[in-house]
Amino acid sequence: MANPSLGVPVDAAPDAPALVRLVRGGIVETQHRGDLAIVGEGGALRASLGSPDRLISLRSSIKPFTAVAVLLAVEAAGGSMSSEALALSSASHAGADEHVAVAQGMVDTYGLDPSLLVHGRPSPLRSGTTGELLQHMCSGQHLSLLLLAQSAGAEGRGYDSYDHPVQLRIRAVVGELLGVDMNAAPWGMDGCAIPTYGVPLRAAAEGARRWANPASSGLRPELVTALTRVRDAAIAHPRLIAGGGFLDTDLIRGGEGVVVAKQGAEGLCLVGAPGIGIALHTEDGDGAARAGRVATVAALRAAGAAVASASSLDLHRYVEYPDPRGGAPLARVEPTAALANLTLS
Numbered sequence: 001m002a003n004p005s006l007g008v009p010v011d012a013a014p015d016a017p018a019l020v021r022l023v024r025g026g027i028v029e030t031q032h033r034g035d036l037a038i039v040g041e042g043g044a045l046r047a048s049l050g051s052p053d054r055l056i057s058l059r060s061s062i063k064p065f066t067a068v069a070v071l072l073a074v075e076a077a078g079g080s081m082s083s084e085a086l087a088l089s090s091a092s093h094a095g096a097d098e099h100v101a102v103a104q105g106m107v108d109t110y111g112l113d114p115s116l117l118v119h120g121r122p123s124p125l126r127s128g129t130t131g132e133l134l135q136h137m138c139s140g141q142h143l144s145l146l147l148l149a150q151s152a153g154a155e156g157r158g159y160d161s162y163d164h165p166v167q168l169r170i171r172a173v174v175g176e177l178l179g180v181d182m183n184a185a186p187w188g189m190d191g192c193a194i195p196t197y198g199v200p201l202r203a204a205a206e207g208a209r210r211w212a213n214p215a216s217s218g219l220r221p222e223l224v225t226a227l228t229r230v231r232d233a234a235i236a237h238p239r240l241i242a243g244g245g246f247l248d249t250d251l252i253r254g255g256e257g258v259v260v261a262k263q264g265a266e267g268l269c270l271v272g273a274p275g276i277g278i279a280l281h282t283e284d285g286d287g288a289a290r291a292g293r294v295a296t297v298a299a300l301r302a303a304g305a306a307v308a309s310a311s312s313l314d315l316h317r318y319v320e321y322p323d324p325r326g327g328a329p330l331a332r333v334e335p336t337a338a339l340a341n342l343t344l345s
Contacts (some may be wrong), residue, residue, distance in 0.1 A: 006199035007055030016050040016283045017338045019298075020291040024331035028222045031336070033292035034267065035201055036281040038303055038344060040275055041216060043179065043206040045345040047302070052202040057159045057188070059196050059264030061204065062174060063141045064090040064211055064234065068226045069173035070144040070151075075226075077151040085109075086233035087240040090262065094243030095122055095135030102240060103134040106143045110150065118160045119192040132216050134209040138192040140240075145170075145194070160194045160226050161186065167195055176223060179243030191265060204270055205279035212272025231272075247293040247316055254310025261296075269296040273305045290319040290333045298335035302342035 018031040024182040035050030045052055066088040074078040081089075084102045089239055092152035093099040107114055119138045121131045129135040136142075142159075143164050154165040161167065165167050175182035180199045188197040211219035241262070251261035251271060261271045267282030269292045278299055286292045291315040301308035320329035 002047075005331075007185040007198065007203075008051050008053050009055050011084050011267035013345045014051075016054070018336045019049065019280075019295045019339055020284070020333060021336050022331055022333045029331065031122070032282050032284055032286065032295075034280060034291070036280045036295070036299055036339075036342075037202040037205040037279070038299065039202060039205045039209055039277045040344075042218065043202070043209070045202060046276065047340065047342055048202075052205075053200045054281060055186070055198045055281070056201050056204060056268055057196050057264070059190055059268060060092045060138070061262045061264035061266065061267060061268050061270045062170075063092065064230050064262055065174040065207060066141060066170050067097075067144060067230045068177060068185065068223065069170050070148045071226045072173065073151040073169065075325065079151060081147075083229075083233040083236050084240060085140075086230055088228060089144035090234055091140045091241045092137045092248075092263065093102070093140060093240060094138060095129040095132075096248065099140070099240060099243070100132065100134045102145060103139045106140070106147070107134075110147050112143055112146045113156065113195045113280070114149070116146060116156045116159070118194065126204075136192070142192065142194070158187075160228065162195050171197070174224075176219070177210060178203045189311065192205045201279045201281055204268070207259070207277065207279040208262075208272035208279060209271040209275075209277025210272070212258065212277065213275065216275075227316070231260055245315065247296065250306060250310075250312040250316060252298075252327055256310075257304070259307045264290065267292050271296060271300065272301070273300070273307060276303055276305070278303065286337055294319060294333050294335060295339060298339040299342065302339060303344055324336060 019034045022030045035054040037052035040046045065216040085324040088102045117137045122129045122136045146156045159166040171182035186198040214224045238249045238284040242248040248261045258272045267286035269280045272277040282291045320335035321331040
């Protein structure tokens with residue numbers, strides 16, 4: 001039997017409610033089911049749809065929290081990190097010149113060895129990049145993990161191993177940030193070849209709330225200071241977190257200095273805003289990259305977050321499929337009544 005403190009597996013709970021649907025004329029063509037948790041002060045559940053205890057894999061949404069672990073290690077060793085390096089360490093970036101420049105700066109500044117990176121090269125056909133190693137969306141995080149190893153006096157090679165000192169430190173720090181025993185969490189290998197950990201959806205939401213609101217996080221002062229630095233870096237450099245047209249970047253830009261966001265693969269979206277944290281998971285993995293962003297904006301609207309009305313989110317509020325003849329959109333991805341009628345306690 002699964003340990004209830006570690007969440008409810010997707011295949012061991014009732015179906016999640018429909019959060020988003022695609023409507024084509026008079027046809028509801030598809031629906032995307034998922035779970036949502038919105039937490040307030042102290043991690044108190046303010047609203048939910050489906051199971052707020054659903055077990056989710058953190059995937060790339062863990063990156064801002066691993067950046068905290070890296071920053072603590074670097075500063076403990078007498079070093080420092082720039083705001084740009086912290087932002088890229090938290091990123092799933094588009095591999096544009098601005099991203100590669102920061103990644104190369106990390107290599108040069110800290111004397112890191114790119115040959116030790118395990119994430120591989122991005123596919124030019126899929127990403128539109130030239131396939132350069134540092135163009136990989138995870139290069140910033142992986143370089144930061146090499147920096148963590150260097151700062152801790154550990155061998156960089158093998159940082160992808162579950163028992164490597166880098167991963168031990170990540171589990172300790174991220175566990176404290178999310179309020180979860182990461183050493184007891186189920187785990188697997190992420191698409192970029194490092195461990196990814198399973199936590200309850202509401203724990204991820206509380207992590208997002210703490211990231212946006214470090215002063216009211218209840219964490220020890222050392223973590224509050226580091227988390228504040230990571231928050232401020234994302235807000236100062238939203239394009240480094242993802243890139244032009246991506247949900248994370250557009251949420252941070254529209255948040256006017258008070259919103260942070262980080263998506264993870266397989267339909268996970270985390271958003272931190274004043275007083276709240278939101279974690280939303282689309283059960284089908286959101287392969288078309290449409291359901292999660294529409295549902296996330298709708299959840300922010302239901303929560304009364306000012307960012308929900310930001311012009312930077314106009315392309316994410318709905319996803320419309322244009323008529324090639326120039327007429328009205330042929331179909332639209334939109335929130336269901338479950339999200340439209342959601343209210344906070």
